[in-house]
Amino acid sequence: MHAQHFVIIKLILLLGFAVIIPTQRKGTYGRIKLFMVTILGIVTTLSFANYINVLKTGTFYYDFGNWQNFIGVQFRIDEFSSVFAIYISVLATLILIYSFKDIENLVSNKQCTNYYTILLVMLFSVFGLVYANDLFNMFVFMEILSITSCAIVSIVRRKKSYLASFKYLMINTIGSLSILKGIAYIYMVSGHLNISKINESMGMLWESNQSNIMVAIAFMMLGFAIKVAAFPMHIWLPDVYESAPASSAAFLSALANKVYVVTIIKIIYNVIGREILYELGLMDMVLFFAAAGIIMGSLFAIAQKNIKRMLAYSSVAQVGYIILALALNTPLGNKAALFHMISHGLLKTALFMSVGAIFYQCNREKTKQLDGLARRSPIELAVFAIAALGIVGIPGTSGFIGKLYLGIAILQVEKPLLLLVVIVSSFFSAFYFLPIIISAFVRDEAKSAEEKEMKKLPKTLVYPMVIIIIFSLIIGFYPQLVTVLAERAVNAFVLN
Amino acid sequence: MGTPHSVILLWVPALFIAFGLFEILIIPFLDDNHRIVRRISVSVFIFFSTLLIMLTYKEVLNAPIVYRISYIFGKGIYFKIDLLNYTLMVFSGFMWFVVGIFSFKDIKKRERERTFYFFYILTYISTIGTMMAGDLLSFFLFFEIMTFSSYALMVHYRGEKVLEAGKEYLYMGIIGGLFILSGILITSAYTQNYEWADLAEKLATPGMAKYLVAGLFIAGFGIKAGMVPFHFWVPKVYKEAPICVNAVSSGVMTKVGAYGILRVATVVFPIAFSGIGASSKVLLETTANIGGAIIWLGIISMLVGVFLALIEGDMKKMLAYHSVSQMGYIIMGIGVAAYLGSAGARGFVGSVYHMINHGIFKALLFMVAGIVFFSTEEMSMYKLGGLWRKKPFVAFLALIAVFGITGVPGFNGFISKSILHGAIVDAYQYGNPVFRYAELAFKLASAGTVCSFIKFYGFIFLGKGDIEVKEGFRQLRMMVPMSILAAVTVIIGLWPNWILDNLLIPASTSFYYNPSFVQQYISNIDFWKSKEIVSAIITYAAGFGIFVLGIKYHLFHMHLPKWISAERVIYHSVTDLCEELPNFCVKRYEKPLVFGDVIIYAILLTSILAYFVFSQLW
Known part of the structure; x- marks a missing residue:
């Protein structure tokens, strides 16, 4: 077998098992779980193998059915996408292991199998988005991703989650259509959908058809703003994260959200090109909205009473950081954005997992309900505390390094006001996380709560979050593990 | 002076931190049946670590001891002991030891004694760490650990009033x-x-x-x-x-x-x-x-x-x-x-x-x-x-x-x-x-x-x-x-x-x-x-x-008079702002944002396009 097929085998495996799962008889749920873990194990291995292969051979393109690339479906496999694929597959495996107990706790076994079918399709689309090298397939994968993620949100049969997923669907459709319109405008002038081809002719197109490309950029920008939930298009996010099961929320924030950021990076560098974006002078506007998102997201988070909803608003702020770093448009800014993306992915996943585990054990999800809980469920709350301190940016966690890089990148372009924004929002995040940690660890439990029995915490819930938090601590102390990879990846990406 | 001696001297920071972490790991395993062992281990650790630091006097007098740990935080951090922080470190070791003896009687609540000594040692290590730190990042690392672990000591006596005061300490520390x-x-x-x-x-x-x-x-x-x-x-x-x-x-x-x-x-x-x-x-x-x-x-x-x-x-x-x-x-x-x-x-x-x-x-x-x-x-x-x-x-x-x-x-x-x-x-x-x-x-x-x-x-x-x-x-x-x-x-x-x-x-x-x-x-x-x-x-x-x-x-x-209090002017103005403003924002803006999603989209799109049009005109 030729090494360049690894990527395709991954996708076929995911899609194939998504089809097989519903055909299984009843009562085989245990076997399905085993299947799932095996498949994701294989996928992870393949991702690593693929990365090694890319390191050996360099970037290569994969044409499906060997069709010529201006009409065919093409994947571009380079260091950037390979590194990111590893991140996705490792996190997906961990969240999957976590999700077994979490989902079983909320829905019936029959629905669980549905959940995993959808999940595999979703992972398929995530990998597709990472590798896709043509705009149309990018759009297709995006659509699959938004519909499947909508489905994993609404898996719990509650009015609230139906409403949330409906809102999610509607707004995301606007976003998708907006992106499609942008793609259409680009196609209109270039006659290509293949990203490499477009990029080749972009300089010429910019001379001749400026207005088309401008309109395309405007539509795409807003479309992606909706997709990554950037302020002020974040409105769907809190409802979705609040009503989704913890593992779905983890999938969304760790994978779906981040893969859209990856797509944005692709569009910026490979489709439109940094020079053109810079020339347009839009960056100040983006910086303004990112800064507004950071502040407003944190402020909204302080006022929330539900922990998951609070985490959602904190995500809005953190996405603001990533966009801010990208919009600085410097190498350091990119480094900060990539680092922050990975660090936030890990920390937010750990946070959602710990909140989910607390909910599993004692059905509590309000910020004021956690008094003294640390004595009875120390592991989840320790994970929660470390991850929360990471978001605040305490040294030793990955969040601190992310903030350090971001701060340095900001100061290099001489925008001290943005530094103030970052610092103030750090304080705000301390203000919404610390009361929870304090009340969980230091307060005494309310008398009435003590009598309630608590479920025993299964090991499959504990290990993934502990592993993730350890990852985050490791890259907090040794950030070069990520930055070296990220820098290499970006170089490979920019220099083609 | 033999080689082992000088090796130990040059490794003082690493040894200190390693012993400290070891001590921190031991404490949680010593339950209340072993209170005496725990107390002895705390005192012995503080005593010998101080002694270890004191031993370096002659080296420090010649030249500062520099100890590098590479790769942490990307570029590596280092510790530097010169006479100034040598003095302060020995002094802190002395204080921690003496106060440690006092605390045996002071910290009476048995069930939380373990937590207390855990954070007591952690605070000690981080304090010494801030003094040893040779660069800004490691200094900041230990400084923040010190803030958090000393918070845990401050609120040892739980209760609403204590927590209220502790919160002030913690927020001021974070600021x-x-x-x-x-x-x-x-x-x-x-x-x-x-x-x-x-x-x-x-x-x-x-x-x-x-x-x-x-x-x-x-x-x-x-x-x-x-x-x-x-x-x-x-x-x-x-x-x-x-x-x-x-x-x-x-x-x-x-x-x-x-x-x-x-x-x-x-x-x-x-x-x-x-x-x-x-x-x-x-x-x-x-x-x-x-x-x-x-x-x-x-x-x-x-x-x-x-x-x-x-x-x-x-x-x-x-x-x-x-x-x-x-x-x-x-x-x-x-x-x-x-x-x-x-x-x-x-x-x-x-x-x-x-x-x-x-x-x-x-x-x-x-x-x-x-x-x-x-x-x-x-x-x-x-x-x-x-x-x-x-x-x-x-x-x-x-x-x-x-x-x-x-x-x-x-x-x-x-x-x-x-x-x-x-x-x-x-x-x-x-x-x-x-x-x-x-x-x-x-x-x-x-x-x-x-x-x-x-x-x-x-x-x-x-x-x-x-x-x-x-x-x-x-x-x-x-x-x-x-x-x-x-x-x-x-x-x-x-x-x-x-x-x-x-x-x-x-x-x-x-x-x-x-x-x-x-x-x-x-x-x-x-x-x-x-x-x-x-x-x-x-x-x-x-x-x-x-x-x-x-x-x-x-x-x-x-x-x-109340208005002159710095607490009121500085701390309460900040915390009040942090409490009132979010509630206000949520009340005022959360709903309109949710209901106005399409309108926001339309407004932003038009404004971006309008921006493009105008930037082309000029």
Whole structure:
């Protein structure tokens, strides 16, 4: 077998098992779980193998059915996408292991199998988005991703989650259509959908058809703003994260959200090109909205009473950081954005997992309900505390390094006001996380709560979050593990 | 000296941290059936780690020990032990050991004793870590760990009031940390090196940015040091914290803040005095300006602290305000050390010496207050009295501590206060004459201190009191650490030159202070013949005068108007904003944003397109 097929085998495996799962008889749920873990194990291995292969051979393109690339479906496999694929597959495996107990706790076994079918399709689309090298397939994968993620949100049969997923669907459709319109405008002038081809002719197109490309950029920008939930298009996010099961929320924030950021990076560098974006002078506007998102997201988070909803608003702020770093448009800014993306992915996943585990054990999800809980469920709350301190940016966690890089990148372009924004929002995040940690660890439990029995915490819930938090601590102390990879990846990406 | 010996010496930082982590890992496994093992392990760890550090004296005297740990935080961090932090580290080890013995009796609640010692050791390690740190990042790392772990110590006695006070401590700590982080970021934005030396380079740049950086660092460390106007957390938290935590916090942890200010203030000296080019002049000018500002900050802290202490009736709160005031002395000394450049040796030596002395007598005073509280259950000194009859030995120890803090000749406070007084005299002799007023303020603050402690001692131990003393309170084991502290107070007071000759004077010369100046003003000083004794007597007379006036006109029961409180102006305005604004935003904007999603989309799209159209037109 030729090494360049690894990527395709991954996708076929995911899609194939998504089809097989519903055909299984009843009562085989245990076997399905085993299947799932095996498949994701294989996928992870393949991702690593693929990365090694890319390191050996360099970037290569994969044409499906060997069709010529201006009409065919093409994947571009380079260091950037390979590194990111590893991140996705490792996190997906961990969240999957976590999700077994979490989902079983909320829905019936029959629905669980549905959940995993959808999940595999979703992972398929995530990998597709990472590798896709043509705009149309990018759009297709995006659509699959938004519909499947909508489905994993609404898996719990509650009015609230139906409403949330409906809102999610509607707004995301606007976003998708907006992106499609942008793609259409680009196609209109270039006659290509293949990203490499477009990029080749972009300089010429910019001379001749400026207005088309401008309109395309405007539509795409807003479309992606909706997709990554950037302020002020974040409105769907809190409802979705609040009503989704913890593992779905983890999938969304760790994978779906981040893969859209990856797509944005692709569009910026490979489709439109940094020079053109810079020339347009839009960056100040983006910086303004990112800064507004950071502040407003944190402020909204302080006022929330539900922990998951609070985490959602904190995500809005953190996405603001990533966009801010990208919009600085410097190498350091990119480094900060990539680092922050990975660090936030890990920390937010750990946070959602710990909140989910607390909910599993004692059905509590309000910020004021956690008094003294640390004595009875120390592991989840320790994970929660470390991850929360990471978001605040305490040294030793990955969040601190992310903030350090971001701060340095900001100061290099001489925008001290943005530094103030970052610092103030750090304080705000301390203000919404610390009361929870304090009340969980230091307060005494309310008398009435003590009598309630608590479920025993299964090991499959504990290990993934502990592993993730350890990852985050490791890259907090040794950030070069990520930055070296990220820098290499970006170089490979920019220099083609 | 054999090879193993020198290997151990060079590895001191790593060994220290490794042993510390090991000790931290052991404590959770020693449950309450093994309390004695736990206590012994805590004491033994602190004792031997201090001993380990002390062993390096000869090496440190030759050259600073530098120990690198590569790859952490990307570029690696390093530890550096020079004479200044050697002194402070040994001092903190001593304090932690002594207070540790006291805590065996103090921390009574058995079920949480384990948590207490866990964080006690963690705070110890991080405090030593901040002192050892050679670069800004590792300093910041340990500094933040110290904030969080000391928070856990402060709120050891749980309960709503304690948590409220603890929250204030934690938020102030975080705000301080963010100040320092911004300072670090601005310092190292261009070089991406996190060395203290980069700060010096930053301070050499023209423009106002350098003052901003220095201001950020000083504010960040000032919060930790309890400097006015960030002093309000001190009395509030100390009132609720256990006695032994007060002792280490006031004794050592606030000194970390002062140490940080000292580092910032003197960071430029190695560059400035190597005399390369014109930048050294700019550097010295900058330092002089910063130093002048620090002197005034110190003076204000002294006066405000003393004043607030005078009108306070609660023992612990009053001692806390005195911590603020004494930190003011130290900060003023640091200011002189920076302000006068190479002639600032008296400020440097005085402030470091006062850090040590203040730690010792203030810990002793807190312990006295603790014993009084344990045996009478009463915190307000107005309700106490006549305790010397029932507790003569405690009264004796308290007298030593009071003599220490008020600067009676023969006790340690006198020594460092004399040097500090000399420093402020230098400041107006060699610098700006305006510091003559600073000297007056210094004398006023000293007189206020005397008055305040006449009040303290008089109301608690003298006079007629009929307060019940609890029977069966066994204080014997608490007397051991207190006696040690009292003995050290007297020993330093009688033989001050030992510490000066072996630690502080070599440290000051390694900080590029003028050796002949040091020789003239510090080495040859004879404390028993100096004019300072006269001024000590005058100070006592003035203090007594204030006391009489205060009693006569009931000044000690004065209440300040609420609007003047720094807590209200600074802390509550921030927290109120953080609580009110989000609620307001959510009420006002969350719903409209949700319902207006499509409209927002349309508006943004139109505005971007409109922007494009207009940018094309022009």
